[in-house]
Amino acid sequence: MTDCTARIREETARLLAEGRVDLVIGFEEGSLPLRATPCFITEPGDTGRLIWNAFCSNNLARYLIRSDRKVGIVAKGCDTRAIVELIKEKQVRREDVVIIGVPCHGMVDPHEVRERFGDIRIQTVEDTGGKLVAGDGTALLSMNREDALHRSCRVCVQRNPVISDVLVGEEVEERTRDEFTDVADFASRSAGERWEYIAGEMSRCIRCNACRNACPLCYCSKCFVDETRPQWVGRGTDPSDVLSFHLMRVLHLAGRCVECGACVRACPMGVDLGTLNRRMSADVARMFGCRPGLDPGKPAPLSTFDPDDPQDFMLEP
Amino acid sequence: MRNPYAPVRMRVERNAVETEDASIRTLSLSFVERREVFAFVPGQFAELSLLGVGEAPFGIASSPADPDLLDFTISRAGQVTTELHYLEPGDTVGLRGPLGNGYPLEELHGRNVLVIGGGFGFSTLRAFTSFALHPANRGDFLDLEVVYGARNPGLLLYKDELKNWGRRDDMSLSVTVDNADQDWSGRIGTVPAAVKTLQVDPESTTALVCGPPAMIRYTLPVLAELGLRPDRIHLSLEMKMKCGIGKCGRCNIGGSYVCTDGPVFSLARLDRLPREY
Amino acid sequence: MRTIARNEIGRLLDGLLAGYAVYAPVRRKGILVFDRIRSGDEAILDYANTRTSPKHVLMPQMETLLSSCGEDPGVSEHTDCGKPAVLFGARPCDARAFLFLDKVLRDGQSRDVYYANRRDSLLVISIGCTQPRETCFCTTTGGGPLSAEGSDILLEDLGSVYLAHVASSRGAEFAAAHGLLDTCEGEPPGSGTVNGGLQPAIEPPVDLGLLKAALDRSFDDPLWLTLAEKCLGCGICSYLCPACHCFDIVDEEAAGVRVRNRVWDSCQFSCFTAQASGFNPRPTGRERYRQRIMHKFNYCIDNHGMAGCVGCGRCVSECPVNLDMRQVLAAFGGRRGGN
Ligand SMILES: Cc1cc2nc3c(=O)[nH]c(=O)nc-3n(C[C@H](O)[C@H](O)[C@H](O)COP(=O)(O)OP(=O)(O)OC[C@H]3O[C@@H](n4cnc5c(N)ncnc54)[C@H](O)[C@@H]3O)c2cc1C
Ligand code: SF4
Ligand code: SF4
Ligand code: SF4
Ligand code: FES
Numbered sequence: 052m053t054d055c056t057a058r059i060r061e062e063t064a065r066l067l068a069e070g071r072v073d074l075v076i077g078f079e080e081g082s083l084p085l086r087a088t089p090c091f092i093t094e095p096g097d098t099g100r101l102i103w104n105a106f107c108s109n110n111l112a113r114y115l116i117r118s119d120r121k122v123g124i125v126a127k128g129c130d131t132r133a134i135v136e137l138i139k140e141k142q143v144r145r146e147d148v149v150i151i152g153v154p155c156h157g158m159v160d161p162h163e164v165r166e167r168f169g170d171i172r173i174q175t176v177e178d179t180g181g182k183l184v185a186g187d188g189t190a191l192l193s194m195n196r197e198d199a200l201h202r203s204c205r206v207c208v209q210r211n212p213v214i215s216d217v218l219v220g221e222e223v224e225e226r227t228r229d230e231f232t233d234v235a236d237f238a239s240r241s242a243g244e245r246w247e248y249i250a251g252e253m254s255r256c257i258r259c260n261a262c263r264n265a266c267p268l269c270y271c272s273k274c275f276v277d278e279t280r281p282q283w284v285g286r287g288t289d290p291s292d293v294l295s296f297h298l299m300r301v302l303h304l305a306g307r308c309v310e311c312g313a314c315v316r317a318c319p320m321g322v323d324l325g326t327l328n329r330r331m332s333a334d335v336a337r338m339f340g341c342r343p344g345l346d347p348g349k350p351a352p353l354s355t356f357d358p359d360d361p362q363d364f365m366l367e368p
Numbered sequence: 369m370r371n372p373y374a375p376v377r378m379r380v381e382r383n384a385v386e387t388e389d390a391s392i393r394t395l396s397l398s399f400v401e402r403r404e405v406f407a408f409v410p411g412q413f414a415e416l417s418l419l420g421v422g423e424a425p426f427g428i429a430s431s432p433a434d435p436d437l438l439d440f441t442i443s444r445a446g447q448v449t450t451e452l453h454y455l456e457p458g459d460t461v462g463l464r465g466p467l468g469n470g471y472p473l474e475e476l477h478g479r480n481v482l483v484i485g486g487g488f489g490f491s492t493l494r495a496f497t498s499f500a501l502h503p504a505n506r507g508d509f510l511d512l513e514v515v516y517g518a519r520n521p522g523l524l525l526y527k528d529e530l531k532n533w534g535r536r537d538d539m540s541l542s543v544t545v546d547n548a549d550q551d552w553s554g555r556i557g558t559v560p561a562a563v564k565t566l567q568v569d570p571e572s573t574t575a576l577v578c579g580p581p582a583m584i585r586y587t588l589p590v591l592a593e594l595g596l597r598p599d600r601i602h603l604s605l606e607m608k609m610k611c612g613i614g615k616c617g618r619c620n621i622g623g624s625y626v627c628t629d630g631p632v633f634s635l636a637r638l639d640r641l642p643r644e645y
Numbered sequence: 646m647r648t649i650a651r652n653e654i655g656r657l658l659d660g661l662l663a664g665y666a667v668y669a670p671v672r673r674k675g676i677l678v679f680d681r682i683r684s685g686d687e688a689i690l691d692y693a694n695t696r697t698s699p700k701h702v703l704m705p706q707m708e709t710l711l712s713s714c715g716e717d718p719g720v721s722e723h724t725d726c727g728k729p730a731v732l733f734g735a736r737p738c739d740a741r742a743f744l745f746l747d748k749v750l751r752d753g754q755s756r757d758v759y760y761a762n763r764r765d766s767l768l769v770i771s772i773g774c775t776q777p778r779e780t781c782f783c784t785t786t787g788g789g790p791l792s793a794e795g796s797d798i799l800l801e802d803l804g805s806v807y808l809a810h811v812a813s814s815r816g817a818e819f820a821a822a823h824g825l826l827d828t829c830e831g832e833p834p835g836s837g838t839v840n841g842g843l844q845p846a847i848e849p850p851v852d853l854g855l856l857k858a859a860l861d862r863s864f865d866d867p868l869w870l871t872l873a874e875k876c877l878g879c880g881i882c883s884y885l886c887p888a889c890h891c892f893d894i895v896d897e898e899a900a901g902v903r904v905r906n907r908v909w910d911s912c913q914f915s916c917f918t919a920q921a922s923g924f925n926p927r928p929t930g931r932e933r934y935r936q937r938i939m940h941k942f943n944y945c946i947d948n949h950g951m952a953g954c955v956g957c958g959r960c961v962s963e964c965p966v967n968l969d970m971r972q973v974l975a976a977f978g979g980r981r982g983g984n
Contacts, residue, residue: 373710
């Protein structure tokens with residue numbers, strides 16, 4: 052058992068026993084190799100289910116929305132960024148959550164692991180910190196942990212919790228500054244090429260809404276895609292409807308997206324939502340000097356007005 | 369092979385405002401091309417559609433005794449209902465149907481029928497009442513007692529007909545409103561309260577009920593007090609529907625589909641279904 | 646007994662392309678899906694199963710039912726499905742799902758002509774499984790890695806060769822007409838003539854009969870609340886499922902062209918049952934997830950004599966929160982005899 056797992060269990064048991072929370076949201080062992088799964092603990096006796104490993108990638112902040120209970124939540128850096136935004140947007144009250152913060156070494160993408168090890172039937176995965184060692188019952192194979200990380204984790208600038216009530220595990224060293232190099236190439240292409248790339252990605256979208264539903268900041272009680280009076284976006288897979296959905300969604304998340312990558316991980320079709328989101332985040336960072344979720348005291352750039360706000364995105368008069 | 373999604377064309381003969389607030393209108397439709405007899409029973413519904421706008425289910429509000437002119441009473445709720453309200457005589461509209469099971473006419477033969485309705489849910493009960501009052505059918509039923517309510521007098525439907533029914537001696541009618549205005553001289557109170565005052569013989573009476581959920585919720589206990597058995601109470605339900613033919617999968621209550629197994633269910637049957645409506 | 650060599654498959658499919666629209670497993674941007682092929686060598690033969698199911702071959706995610714144009718009162722019905730089609734390489738679970746869709750869409754009280762026309766002109770050549778995935782549970786709901794139900798021809802994969810089993814009269818006609826395939830003389834798949842009767846074993850997580858009986862009593866079980874708590878209410882499980890058939894009908898108008906489209910829908914979406922009055926009989930994830938399970942493992946068995954699940958495991962492997970339906974079933978079906 053890792054140190055973090057033991058500490059999470061301990062803190063959960065304490066929070067529940069002291070009656071400080073009604074429930075703790077954390078992770079338990081998944082039903083499949085390379086998976087952990089969200090779990091909801093209400094009894095101190097159940098804390099043994101909780102775990103912490105390289106596959107705790109869901110953003111649990113999503114479960115805080117419209118909750119009427121006092122909740123303890125296990126949160127990585129990106130999860131706390133989401134909580135910070137939810138507090139700012141008055142969706143969550145700070146006093147209603149107890150954050151069990153966990154410094155994060157980056158979460159591992161099961162697809163990357165499977166890609167690397169091909170067809171073997173992985174039964175066990177050990178995380179040595181630097182390496183991932185996968186076993187199929189007979190042989191052991193290893194790969195660099197860094198090479199298996201989710202894309203969002205590779206560019207993450209906030210691996211330590213932004214806010215927390217209890218910190219579990221050692222703080223990790225933050226990466227160097229994020230220059231959005233991952234979308235630099237995309238940004239340098241012509242408008243036509245960018246359009247073609249995005250349209251190509253969107254052509255695989257099946258409109259399952261998993262990206263939206265996994266997103267901690269997509270909490271509208273009625274999303275514009277579900278609106279029928281009048282209808283904004285058609286329900287089907289017509290390319291213009293798919294694009295409208297994704298473009299409107301990314302714009303609605305401008306200045307709010309905390310770059311956790313939950314949408315990308317949820318997508319069953321491997322649609323590259325990251326590029327759009329990161330491009331938008333790059334613009335927000337450049338124009339407003341803002342990285343959502345990093346600064347609890349700073350107002351959201353797009354819901355406040357400042358005479359010095361950049362104007363250059365407006366059309367020429 | 370007939371395409372069950374293809375509507376037949378109907379011509380709008382009349383589009384009349386029913387309520388003072390104009391939120392409910394009645395469309396009378398005739399067939400543009402007559403293919404076969406449109407045989408239906410009261411309580412069945414049809415999908416009305418405007419291609420490019422949408423399609424929605426509505427109870428057939430007129431009697432099968434007059435199968436050439438179909439009435440639909442439409443409350444304005446959203447896209448389709450709004451466009452339907454704008455139709456003018458001579459316009460065309462699509463129709464698919466008849467759909468659903470309708471009221472259990474056979475079972476009503478030789479019995480007293482207690483009709484209880486509220487809101488636009490009264491539309492299919494109006495169809496039943498007109499049908500039962502038709503000289504060819506009146507003998508099939510014993511006493512016919514109609515209780516109908518609306519929130520206020522302005523929201524009452526079919527006012528001419530109500531006047532006419534009120535004068536007849538082969539049925540009895542109680543119309544009630546929750547809130548009256550100065551001009552109202554009739555009964556004030558809810559539908560369940562009106563039902564409570566009735567004298568019925570539970571052994572020979574069957575009730576047909578259709579209306580908003582709250583009306584149904586409070587009326588059922590009253591019917592139980594009057595001694596009506598659950599298999600002698602028939603409710604017409606509303607669920608969100610699309611296909612109307614048991615394919616699209618959205619109107620089920622447990623394993624029963626409201627569009628094909630309903631919309632009319634006996635209370636006895638509903639009691640065996642999960643409470644998810 | 647004749648076998649078909651693995652390397653003959655490309656040519657076989659090329660031969661079919663003249664007369665049929667051929668669907669086979671292909672990789673699209675790294676993701677395996679069933680799609681139309683233009684040449685036989687596009688078909689991928691080494692695969693466990695595709696990410697999306699082949700359901701779209703019979704029921705596209707979006708299809709036009711009706712349309713009209715300008716002032717013309719005529720309505721086009723779009724029921725013609727074009728060339729006859731061959732679905733090559735479906736897994737037995739997915740082929741079996743067609744049997745279920747047939748019951749709902751084609752053979753019910755009214756016939757869905759759009760589905761029926763496609764179905765009646767589709768020939769299904771499936772390939773039995775030698776290497777089930779860890780998420781496969783076809784044996785739970787009556788299928789199996791060599792089940793021929795729903796297929797016209799089942800190929801038994803013997804490594805470098807396939808053994809062809811004709812599974813329907815249409816399959817027999819097709820085999821005869823194309824002189825391609827010989828039958829296995831009535832020997833059932835996996836009967837061992839060639840591979841020693843090996844058939845991969847998949848331990849069912851529950852007994853379907855016990856599960857059904859348990860679900861009959863479980864509508865109000867508080868378990869639904871806890872089991873569905875982590876569900877995101879997305880459409881992945883429905884949209885990847887080969888047996889989910891729910892749809893919405895939506896109209897559109899642009900530039901004088903009016904269309905009525907059918908699009909897939911999911912009972913996991915909150916707007917699925919929301920009524921005009923604002924009332925929603927399934928207001929939260931609990932009711933919606935319960936509907937999903939009850940529909941598949943209870944109502945469908947009552948109405949169609951068959952579960953609305955074929956155990957392909959896509960919902961298990963692709964659920965973003967790893968809500969494993971097998972565990973949910975076990976939570977009910979495992980509690981034998983109790984409430
Ligand atoms: C068997 C049956 C009989 C009905 N009879 C009548 C009747 O006689 N008179 C009458 O006025 N209304 C009747 N309704 C209700 C009517 O079908 C809905 O009001 C109508 O579908 C709303 O369509 P819209 O396009 O105007 O609304 P939309 O713009 O589609 O939506 C408005 C709201 O209505 C909901 N809605 C959409 N379609 C339906 C639907 N099929 N059922 C319930 N809610 C829906 C939407 O979720 C949304 O909340 C009946 C419904 C059923 C199922
Ligand atoms: S999760 Fe993927 S497939 Fe689903 S709606 Fe989002 S982009 Fe489309
Ligand atoms: S079970 Fe999983 S795939 Fe299905 S709706 Fe819930 S989160 Fe989405
Ligand atoms: S569920 Fe069964 S039939 Fe389907 S892919 Fe797995 S083993 Fe094959
Ligand atoms: S309305 Fe489609 S199944 Fe009932």
